[in-house]
Amino acid sequence: MNAVVNNSLLALMLALKDLESPLSEDEESTLSDVAAQLSLDPDAWESDIEPTLMTVIAANPNLNQLYQSAKSQLDNVNGNIPKELIPTQSEVEEIIPPTPEIATRGFAPETDESDFKSNEINNMVISILSNPAPVETTKKLGRFEQLKQFIGAK
Template sequence: MTVTSKYILLAYLLSLRDYSESLTPKDKENLNEFAKEFRAYPQEWESHVEPFLMAKIAENPQLNQLFTTYKDKLNQSDKIPLDLLPNLDSFYQLEKTLNSNPLQQARSEIPNLPDDTTPEGQAELLNNFAILISESEQPENTANQLTWLDKLKQWLS
């Protein structure tokens, strides 16, 4: 995963976290479509998945504005400290937050959780967060409950 793709996913999750309204059914459908595409074609991030996500974000002006703000902040920041990125503990927090059948289905599709001490493992974990949050019933509420996103937001301020 490139720095750019990592920043796009982080900006996306931060924008969901700060989204002040409830997402519309169409927005939720768009995010669910993104999750399905990302799950099916993770190796096609640059050619297919990223443009798909950008198009879906652009359809919601408030989400797009938040996304652009966070993406700009991330692009201007120094290297993000590792303790501000998701790890296995935060994945278990997400699991507890969702505590639903869709998560069990998703976990069955993630047979081995990645090693969060390697760059590749952290990238895979971030991908899994983006997918699972996008698939949740209320992505904006799910993202809002993750403490690592709060810490990252504070660091960016």
């Protein structure tokens, strides 16, 4: 996964965190499908995952506005996000227990920093979107507020 994918996924998390209205059941179901696809085949980003994700985002004007704003801010920092601003898998699991049917990708041993960030972001997004209440989950993760402040200060 690359910086474009990570920025898209983080922008979605920040948009969900700031979303004031709840998602519809269809939106939550589609986001859960996105999580399953990310888990099964993260390399299908351009062909399957991103188009599905963008359809959900575009259909919800409030979510779309929040997403576009966060995406723009994330693009401005060029992927230079300190890893301490990304919620860890253990922090996510404190809020929502892991679901055994959704596999996470884990960490690649002895790889560069970008691989670490990719796997951590991917795993976090899979856990949150697999949860029946992704909006409420993102609101409980304090690191998203720190990330929002970081990208807003740039």
